[in-house]
Structure formats: C-alpha cells, structure tokens
Amino acid sequence: MAIAPANGTLSEWVSVGTAIEWRSRVCPLPIAAEASETLRLWEFWQAKVLPLSGGLYDQPNLYLRAMALLEERFAVARQEAKT
Numbered sequence: 001m002a003i004a005p006a007n008g009t010l011s012e013w014v015s016v017g018t019a020i021e022w023r024s025r026v027c028p029l030p031i032a033a034e035a036s037e038t039l040r041l042w043e044f045w046q047a048k049v050l051p052l053s054g055g056l057y058d059q060p061n062l063y064l065r066a067m068a069l070l071e072e073r074f075a076v077a078r079q080e081a082k083t
Contacts, residue, residue, distance in 0.1 A: 042070045 014021050041051075045067045 038066050038070070042067060045070075 041063070044050075051063065
C-alpha cells in the first residue's frame with residue numbers, strides 16, 4: 001500500500017529510518033512517458049530536424065527550454081565521462 005506525501009504536495013522524498021523513499025499522489029508512468037518523448041525529440045534536435053506546424057511548433061518556448069536543458073545535461077555527462 002502506497003503512502004501519500006504528508007505535506008499536501010503531489011510528491012516528495014522522505015527519510016524513513018536509514019532509507020529514502022519517494023512518495024507520490026500521482027502515478028509516475030505519464031511522467032516517464034513524457035520524459036521518453038522529450039528524449040526522442042532531442043534526437044531529432046541533434047539531427048537538426050525541427051517540429052512541423054501544430055503540436056510543439058505551436059509551443060516553441062517549451063520545446064526550446066527542454067532542448068536547452070537536455071543539451072546542458074548531456075554536456076555535463078560528456079565532460080564527466082572524459083575525466
């Protein structure tokens with residue numbers, strides 16, 4: 001049985017004895033699906049293929065912020081892999 005967060009938020013990390021648990025009021029599967037889709041879009045970004053009209057094309061700020069965040073994270077990972 002899952003235990004919901006005590007602080008009224010949708011999710012939180014909590015310390016339980018010597019362990020840390022993730023507690024959530026929402027199912028993480030839609031979040032995982034969205035993250036997976038964003039990573040797939042990043043592959044297109046790397047190939048310099050931009051979205052067509054409709055969908056993400058109608059929300060360019062969201063798309064560009066997501067791609068910039070992924071670029072930053074992958075750059076850090078590449079740098080760490082070199083050392």
